[in-house]
Amino acid sequence: PSLACSMQASTGANMNSYRFMQYGSLDYLELRQEPIPEPGPGQVRVQIMASSLNFRDLLVMKDTLRYPSTPGAIPLSDAAGVIDALGPGVQRFKLGDQQYGIEHDGWLTQYKVVSAEALSLMPAHLSFEEAATLPCAALTAWSALEGTNAGDTVLTQGAGGVSTFVIQLAKAMGAHVISSTSSDDKFDKLLQLGADKVFNYKDTPEWSELVRHYTHGEGANRIVDVGGPVTIAQSIKAVAVGGQVSLVGSLGKSVESLDVMDLVFSQASYKAIGVGSRSDLEAMNRVISQHRIHPVIDQVFDFKNAHEAYRYLQQRHRFGKIVIHH
Secondary structure, eight states, rough: OOOOSSSSOTTOEEEEEEEEESSSGGEEEEEEEOOOOOTTTTTEEEEEEEEEEEEHHHHHHHHHHSOOTTTOOOOSSSEEEEEEEEEETTOSSTOOOOEESSOOOOBBBBBEEEEEEEEEEETOOHHHHHTTIIIIOOOOOOOOTTTTTTEEEEEEEESSSSHHHHHHHHHHTTTTEEESSSSSHHHHHHHHHHHHHHETTTTTTTTTHHHHHHHHTSSSSEEEEOGGGGEEEEEEEHHHEEEEEEEOOOOOOOOOOOOOOHHHHHHEEEEOOOOOOOOHHHHHHHHHHHHOOOOEEEEEEEEEGGHHHHHHHHHHSSEEEEEOOO
């Protein structure tokens, strides 16, 4: 019979995990000690080295996602680590492989058992902290840019994880990038990251006119809209004929008036963006490796300070990603 193998004996050993025992407040996030799990057939165990936070983690905390959160669940969907145990039948990986995973919650812990099919090898030039930012934000950006061609104009909104990845990936594709921000302090950072033009959308409420000006009246071929109801009306007016607005999220609650005829006459496509598949992830990996892209990290917190990382995310002043070192 096929037996599991591991880098260390863990029977009876314990680890630390964060769990939301109920939802609605960060006060319910508890640090608990529990047994280190063992992998079953087709599974691997990952010693987690770093994890990262996304806007969706605040929605999980508040239990405001469209699907209910499970009491007692371990949060966070993005992490990177080392495979330290293999279950029977695993052939894709070997002990010591550095990887990160997709389509799984529950990474704010020290060890996690998952299907080997849910993992992908890290790009070799990245640190664990950098790789931990890829599964949700980078892959969402990659999916939002699908079909973008060299010479296209891409518009990004804000300076969070998805938007900073959009800039980096769009430039790797040969696109021209226009970035919007609410903070003049971020202008230089966005330009250094690769944006060709930057504007403050608070200073320019009718920013679609500015986008048209920058594109000689044509509009942006691809708009990655992260604002939802507070940005969609301007996105419709700013998109080029035959272009696409990739709908990624909703960061605001107020709703702009929306002229349906603007939607019709834009002659553009509007696509709700999911994260992506493992094959998408591996295609993205190749581009990240080829262009040696390094994710933008705003701040790294220690595992023991996970609550502080959440509080920093709530402030929404970040530039790039928030990471927890395990």
